Amino acid sequence: GAGVSQTPSNKVTEKGKYVELRCDPISGHTALYWYRQSLGQGPEFLIYFQGTGAADDSGLPNDRFFAVRPEGSVSTLKIQRTERGDSAVYLCASSLRAGEGYEQYFGPGTRLTVT
């Protein structure tokens, strides 16, 4: 079946602009996660949704970052007033359920470059 999909695959934006990154999870997966990966580092957690609600947003670096999942499927990560330090690969993952024993599967990522 289809895996996690993310769009766009690449996004170049100017400092100060607003961007939206989209994630479409595996069909039937109720839990959705956003991570960010910088060069030479492992992915770092940003936010996790169970259904429509953000169950844990403790990884969002500041209030310029916001994410929604209005219908419990597709999610959008929104970044306001982008800064050069926001440049990274943004990864989305989904799992059948949250909790122990459920594996997270990653999408191909969106490479964000802020110039």
Next chain:
Amino acid sequence: QKEVEQNSGPLSVPEGAIASLNCTYSDRGSQSFFWYRQYSGKSPELIMSIYSNGDKEDGRFTAQLNKASQYVSLLIRDSQPSDSATFLCAVKNSGAGSYQLTFGKGTKLSVIP
């Protein structure tokens, strides 16, 4: 701050040899552990999950877990050049409602033909 430590490598092994990748973690309450493979320019791909102490085998891969020592390892038998990638150890955080993964920085494996 929950931490996952891996040797960054690079780890070089000859084709056909066993590659051994190691990981330690700080969250003593963690119950779920994962190994992901990441090719250059690609996203992480899940290759193994392990939840109980001991060994778990899947093809050429064996994951080993020792919760008392807070240690997870991955053995790759009969290493192939196509195994050359970065291997990420991930630990699911413990605590109510906290299902995020904490990743190590990854170990870069190079299999020499």
